[in-house]
Amino acid sequence: MTDILKEIVNVAIEGVKEIYQADISPGDLLVTPTKKEHKGDFTLVTFSLAKALRQSPPQIAASLGEYILQARSWVNDTEVVQGFLNISLSSSYWSSVLDEMIREPDYWKPVHAPEKVLVEFSSPNTNKPLHLGHIRNILLGWATYKMFVAAGYNVNRVQIVNDRGIAICKSMLSWNKFGEGQTPESAGMKSDHFVGEWYVRFEKEFSKEYKAWQQTAEALEIFEARKEQELTEEEFFKNYKNQYFNLYSLLGAEAKEMLLKWEAHDPETIQLWKKMNSWVYTGFEETYKKLGVEFDKLYFESDTYLLGKDIIEEGVRRNVFYKKDDGSIWVDLTSQGLDHKLLLRKDGTSVYMTQDLGTAQKRYDEFGAERMVYVVGDEQNYHFQALFAMIGAYGAPYAKGLYHLSYGMVDLPEGKMKSREGNVVDADDLIDVVLKEASDAASEREVNDPDIIRKIGMAALKYFIVKVDPRKRMIFDPKASVDLQGQTGPYIQNAYVRIQSILRKAGENNSGHDTYEPIEDEKLLLNMLSQCRQIIDSAVKEYNPALIANYAYALAKEYHRYYHDVKVLHAESEAAMSFRLKLIRVIGENILNTMDLLGIEMPDRM
RNA sequence: GGCUCCGUAGCUCAAUUGGAUAGAGCAACGCUCUUCUAAAGCGUAGGUUACUGGUUCGAACCCAGUCGGAGUCACCA
Structure with missing residues (x-):
């Protein structure tokens, strides 16, 4: 082309x-x-x-x-x-563009060398179910995967599952203490939600304990001793929560003991851990399925949290990292405008940096990826800057291919999502709501195919999120996200459906080889189609699927107008009809292809 | 407080990376279905692009400052 x-x-x-x-x-x-x-x-x-x-x-x-x-x-x-x-x-130029698009079905794909790429996304903790923030992450990761594939890269999807640590121990402890042997089945709950309930229960019990403690002489003494700043008692104790957890809390002590037991491979603890995690995975799997995503490989933190120590040793030997007198190991990143970063505690145990260092190496060894994309929220910008700088300092061959696809938090109209305040939007609940909304709207139109309803509801949800520039913090309005009109997924689907309807009625109508002079609207549509490759190329280069979402909308909008103004099946001539049938077929395929990059499916009717 | 990012219509978002009169959707108000599906189309209204100055043929975009918001500055992730 x-x-x-x-x-x-x-x-x-x-x-x-x-x-x-x-x-x-x-x-x-x-x-x-x-x-x-x-x-x-x-x-x-x-x-x-x-x-x-x-x-x-x-x-x-x-x-x-x-x-x-x-x-x-x-x-x-x-x-x-x-x-x-x-x-x-000229008109003949535009006609030839259409012919080329039909001859070259890949005209819309940018062409890149088949470099190996790894995309990491989702990466949840296993103590509670997925929420709205994960959905943005997952959709971005999935779209990144799809568009890199379209651009000719060889892409693998991975996630690192944060399956160990104090959080899951809280759920475990809570279930042990209060669970009375319940299971997701006996409680009639989706299994990851079931585990999440025990996490919430832990936090509740802990809060109770903390409140009671605040009345004790011990607590008041601490408050009096430390109130150098002008904090009220309430503010002080709000800030002191973590220290209380670590120093005084009975529940905290029990949770920490459980973590130690886990690290010591205590059989009973491991068994409990496996049971609860397996519940969580079953639940996650269901949610991923509803979202239409899958992975090539899962990394588990329980397998990787000890990785990276050999790299650090090697780095110390080569004077890239240094050891302090107390035995802790650090890297100096001040030459790159960053800080000194800790890599290994003085007792020799890992921090997150250590693990990330090791995991990157492991992935490189396993996949030989020349490029590794981390889809992670922007609150970790500094962490990734430091991580990449460090890997660069260490001189790893994959250092230059590392990219943090950083995205902004998802807020609600009433403000930030705070698990403490219980206004976190659960992923499964959200999906249920959009499907219900799609179902209601569909029944008014006498559509009741569940598969069509699913496609419409998911399109509404996904498009609402993916149309926003990833770097920007976004406000998610649940009411607006189920809209089916205007700049939405279903609006784009409707353009596609209208095309399919015409094509069905047209049947095999391939006559008419007369030359036809396309009108302005048609030139414009062809012009848009011919820009598709550029748009996707930009989306890939900028790691920004929103560009594709906006393109697909602009095309659908233009098509809706065309549909309104110009008749295809009742065209003024054979040549016009034949040209238009070809044109709308290409438009339909283009919508299908570009929306597929965003993980959004097209129904044939709606 | 240091560093980083952000501020565009009442609301949610765009703006081809410095280009023409800053565009869409929602919400509001009109109009268009006997038509290839109205989940649509057309119109009206809505803006000192937070503010001030600078750079130049030309600025929402670049520079400086001010104001407002967010993130981060953990031997947390």
Whole structure:
């Protein structure tokens, strides 16, 4: 497929040489799609040439326009508006674009070397079910995977499951103490929610214990001794919670003891841990299935948390890392504007950095990935900066291919999600709500195929999240997310459905080889389609699926308008009908393909 | 407080990376179904792009400052 933007740049360079005897490089020129209010398909911006050519932008535009019109048969017309040269391409050019798209079904895919890429996403803790934040993470990870595959990369999906540590011990302890042998089955609950309940129960019991403690003489003594700042008693104890957990709490002591037992491989503890985690995994699996995602490999923190120590030893030997007098090991990242970072505690135990270092190496060994993408929230920006800097300092061969796909938190209209305040939006609940909404709307239209309803509901939810630039913090309004009208997933699905409906009625209608002169709307649609490859390329390069979401919407919107204005099956001529059938088929496939990159499915009717 | 990021219509988001008169959707108000599916289309209204200055042919975007918000600054993840 010819790259028309490049062609325009080429002919412009040629023209400059011819008219001004001057050499310019492609970088000096900007070609963009023409704004809707002006006539033309592409616009050449000439301001940047004025200085070098010693002429005013409008003059340059005028003479270049004349040259281009002469030099290329596919240019139909040019028009100068200030320093902008608007170029209209010929009808036959646009017809040939359509033919090419049919001949080359991959016209929309950017082409990259088949580099190996690893995408890590989801990566939940195993003490409670997935929530809204995970959904954003998962959708971003999935879309990244899909678009990298489309661009020709060889991609593997992984997650690291945080299956050990104090959090899961809290759930375990709580179930042990209060659970009375209940199981998800006996409680009639989805199994990850069941485990989450025990975590919540722990926090409740702990709060009770903490409140009671605050009345004791011991607590008041501590408060009096430490209130150097002007904190109220309430504020003080709010801040003191963690220290209380570690120093005084009975429940805290029990949870920590359980963690120690776990680390000592105590059989009973391990058995309990396995049981509760298996409940969680069964539940996660269900949720992933509903979201339509899967993974190639799971890493478990319980397997990897001891990794990285040999790398650190090696680093110390090579003077990349250093040992303090107390035996702890550090890295100095001040040369890169960062801090000193701890890598190994003085007692020789790992911190997260240690583990991440080891895991990266392990993945490189196992997959040989030249690029590793970590989909992780932006509260960990600093951590990843440090991690990558460290791996760079260490000189690992995969250092330059590391990327943190950082995304903003998801807020609710009433503010931040806080598990403490119990306003966390649960993933399964959310899915149920959108499906219910889709079902209600569908029944009004006498649609009751559950598979169609599922596709519509999930499209609404997914599109609502994935259309936002990942880097930006976003507000998730549950009411707006179930909307089926306007800039939504179902709106785009509807464009697709309308196309399928026409194609079904048309049957095998491939006659009409007469030449047909496409109208403006059709040129515009073809222009949009031909930009698809560029858009996806940008999405890949910027790790930004929202670009694809916005593209698909713009295309669907344009199509809806076209659908309203132009008849396909009752076209004015055979040639027109044949052309339009081809056009809408390509549009439908394009919508299907681009939305698939976002994990959004298309129904055939709705 | 140090560092990082953000601030665009009442609300949720765009803006082809410095280009034309800053665009969509929602909400509001009108209009269009005997039509290839109205989950649609058309129109009206809504803006000093937080503020001030600077850079230049040209700034929401770059620079400086101010104000407001978020994140982070753990031997947490």
